[in-house]
Amino acid sequence: RSGHSPFETSKIYFVPTHSLELIEVAALKEAVKTQTIEKREPLVLTFDVLVQFLVTVALGGGFFPDQFHSITLQTFAFSEMTEDEWKWCLYFITIGGKTGKNYEEFHKVVLDENGKYIVTSRKIGMLHRMNIGVIVSDAMLKVKFVSGGYVGMIEEYFISKLKPGDKFILAGRVLEFVRIKEMMVQVKASTGKAITPSWLGGRLPLSSNLSHFLRQKIALSGAPNAKENELQFLQPLLARQAAVSHIPQENEFLVEKIKTREGWHLFMYPFEGRLIHEIMSSLIAYRISQLYPISFSMAMNDYGFELFSDKEIPLNEENLGKILTRENLMNDVISSINAAEMARRKFRDIAVISGMVVQNFPGQQRSNKSLQSSAGLIFKVLEDHDPNHFLVRQAYTEVFNMQLQEQRLVEAFKRIEKSKIILKFANSFTPLSFPIKVDSLRQTLTSEDLDARIQKLIQQAKKLK
Template identity: 50%
Template sequence: MNKLAQQWFEQQQWKPYPFQEQTWRAIASGKSGLLNAPTGFGKTFAIWFGVLEHYAKQAEKKKRKGLHCLWITPLRALSKEIEAATNRVSGDLHLPYRIGLRTGDTSTKERDKQKKDSPEALITTPESVQLMLAQKGYADLFKNLEFVVVDEWHELLGSKRGVQMELALSRLRTINPKLKVWGISATIGHLEQAKEILLSGVPDSVMIRAKLEKKLEIETILPDTLERFPWAGHLGIKLADKIFPIIDNSNATLLFTNTRSQAEIWYQRILDLRPDLAGLIALHHGSLGEDIRKWVENALHEGILKAVVCTSSLDLGVDFRPVDTVIQIGSAKGVARFIQRAGRSGHYPGAVSKIYFLPTHSLEIVEGPALRYAIKHNQIESRIPYIRSFDVLMQYLVTLAVSNGFHADEIFEEIKQTHCFHSITRDEFNECLLYITQGGKLLTAYDEFHKVVLENGVYKVTSKRVAMRHRLSIGTIVSDAMMQVVFMRGKRLGSIEEWFISRLNPGDHFWFAGRNLELVMVKDLKAFVRAGKKKTGVIPSWQGGRMPLSSYLSEAIRHELNEYYSGRQKDVELQFLQPLFDLQAERSYLPKENELLIEKIKTKEGCHVFIYPFEGRFVHEGMAAIIAHRIAQIRPFSFSIAMNDYGFELLSDQDIPIEAALNEGLFAPERLSEDVMKSINTTEMARRRFREIAAIAGLVFSGYPGKQVKTKHLQASAQLFFNVFEDFEKNNLLLRQAYEEVFDFQLEIARMQTAFQRINDHRIVLQYPERPTPFSFPIFAERFREKYSNESVEDRIRKMAAALETPNP
């Protein structure tokens, strides 16, 4: 038994779980590993006491000085949580173990203090680790480092921040070959793969899984009446009244939305309906200022707030003990994300995590039982890891060159040990070196791209200007230029993307941070505002809010439809949906699990073909383009396309020969890649993707603090480079990477291939309804609303839905 843990647990009158004791033993024997345990069962303490015990034994031998542990988290809110928990232990046990915080919010004064006299542990983020590697003498800071703990590893895994982490670990292991690395991960698919990626090259690592089940209760909030012709978005707000009994009967409730604009809308709606909650309800998302976010987090800890409307900014393992209820507004789009959010409630051993699912349209109701089915059968998504991310590698090489410089052979051998760059060839590595020293093969004439010089076999940055610009650019999170939202008297509220503010004129009103604001002026990338007196105003929308429905959740939805068809439904949601399903069967057909429904409908607009693969919006977007291309091989057509998570529509002013297309193998998977290239403008998609890659790799510079380069100028610069590479260097590493990311992450080509294979083996049911059906109407309404987008259009959609309720003439 770990002595320090035993002492502290006895003080708390707690008993450790077997997985905690197993972790302590593994750490004591010098192992690295990955720990998986349910939320709220003490994963932090399982690692932390192993670290403390190691430190105490070394301190007894007087072998201990300098930085001992680096604890890395993906969110600043989580870093503060870890700092509080670990400091509590040090204080309770009177340990001389200092814990520091190093994030983007840490002051320069505090950073200098940490550099001169390092605490024993630093809690930090992947970006801050890279900044530390960019400092002169970083090896001295890390030479006595014994532990790196990567918290919420599953969250970093499927992102370029995870690649940053892999590269940093490859360097830290060279500095200290005895380094012990531990990851903490929630339950995801392919945990073994997650372990292998984090601990690539580490022999004899272990996987520790807690044999504990977190009790999870899922309840769907049902409307009073069922809309048999649903359309997306509006139902959620209509159900706002139903959340108040939940909030009133709970200590504290988190209301999760998928987008920041949705969070702003819901916050306002709640206050409109319940003004007595003013001061007891708050808003939390990533664009709000640090002071606001910190206040909300502290108020949750202290039990001051009854509810917080939030986004993924509170997804991860922050321990808010007063929170006993979670409400998910709209589809979470994935099983793992839903479980993660549910785990924010009942965040302590033995507690039940209670989550309510509030659908935003009638068909979404089916996701309630689908989630229960997926969780019961452990159908939890894995994360697709990034491989061969040359933009991150180029940034990393300049980071090392900015500090003490590097030897190419040494770094090449290090990065070959990572999962991301295991397949890199020496020629590709040399191309990266050529890029950072001369701008690659095409940009040698421009001094701006001669960032790194080679002196006596060492690649280094000698220009102070290059070093400063690089340190300002470190990171892999690329978004549009952000504008600070500031009151005229100077108080900062947060940040909004430049493109949104650029649409407003002085005097216009908008909602932000839960307030009505009037735009006064824009100056130096700051939007100066004053409190608005109106009750109307536009809601900001941030780019990147769309999330695809995961394959596991899609599969679970198809299963639940089959359960209903087979008469085995026991869930209250499916029983509630019976009138909708019955009407779908009456006017068209209700597909089984091994069937694909296609509906062909003719209206005044033309010929509509609706196809329902239930594979999610992203897959449907690519699938629709491919199907349209294949039909056009029979006879030239022009199509308009619309889609949602459940299906897609092809619309033409000519008759669509879907019957002939099916006879010719419309869903054949064999020539899919070829048809993707012909039917989808992958060049334009790669061009958009390239902007992010160019920024990470350092091709474009976003500007100095307060003097950021305008988004349109960044886009123009990135497009210029893309065009040059397309025309003159087809094999450019960054250009190839842009296309590969489009295929892997945007088109989800592997998932699309699986979907075509599945559908090709299914029975195709082709129906000819006289009017839109409950399945087709949401897609029809989506296209109609996107085309016109105003409140009067919503009224027209309601009237159309009401008209469809009348029997067929």
């Protein structure tokens, strides 16, 4: 919020966590110079917000449906709303929908003799006023062994994507995911390859525009006459990348296979940001596992991702095309992650905003555990008995658009399909792969500190020069 006042100038202080991030400075400068402003994609057809608003207006004096319908259609978010969707919203706030008609607490609004929708119940009015708002906090879940024993805390965003049997690293331990029970993650101790968790701070994604400039600057970085100070500073490092592997041009997609004493590493560099790489790494791992029985641990940063296995990863230029195809993209994404659990977790927010689940009572606020329990039960009932319920559909839509970033993922694969795939083999970590590897090292429990382990990797790389 630097310069967060009228007529003040904002200042950005860039603190790179590794040398290559200086390229982002060059990319950001280019974006500013060309005045490339990020688009803000507004959410549309958010029925949870609309039904809350309708109850609010009904509580504040009421509304006539035809008059209010025309007003709603003038908003961008609901300009494409159909007549059936509008009728469903009215049906929902008055009767509670198909599944809520037998429960009085869902009958919030009544139609009076003048054809006006109003709230007559004092209790419903009081509870609604106490719960107005659309900001719902992201939950942290406790991680415990099935047999008992506390391990730590994990973000719901990350854990909800895992399927039973998936392994992840927490508190330096490899854990096998068993189940989520309300707000508790139950795990078993395990060994072998595991996924590195993502946290909110590291999940703020590179935007599509910044990713474009980043790829552009990386392509230019190999030129000895690069003008930007950042690229000049990085010349020795980038020269090594060119010598041991390749610097991808804008129309190229770099894949590196690296054999070390630990095993086989597959690195891919879409330069699309960590959020997209989380999904892509799961997707690529799933597609490879469909061809060959193999398990991976995964790590990623804003530039690329790593799949690591103790078995040789049987990829070559011929089958890489199949692995990186856009065909059946979202079906494979759904198969590679737990989309239903993600939607169930997303539904908690929707249920709170729409008023299906009440968060605040007089003198009492319900815990996340209680909210998830109630919302999870409603979600299951709706999925079983009313699968086309608009709020259930909204949960899946928001998972695909916001968490899985469907549109951007499709665009990334379109670009990759048009690109020339460059497959390189190396015996040590390259400058592009090194930061990703270090990121995965942070999660592993060992008696050596991180600096010592990084120095060991550097020495190994020098021996192989």
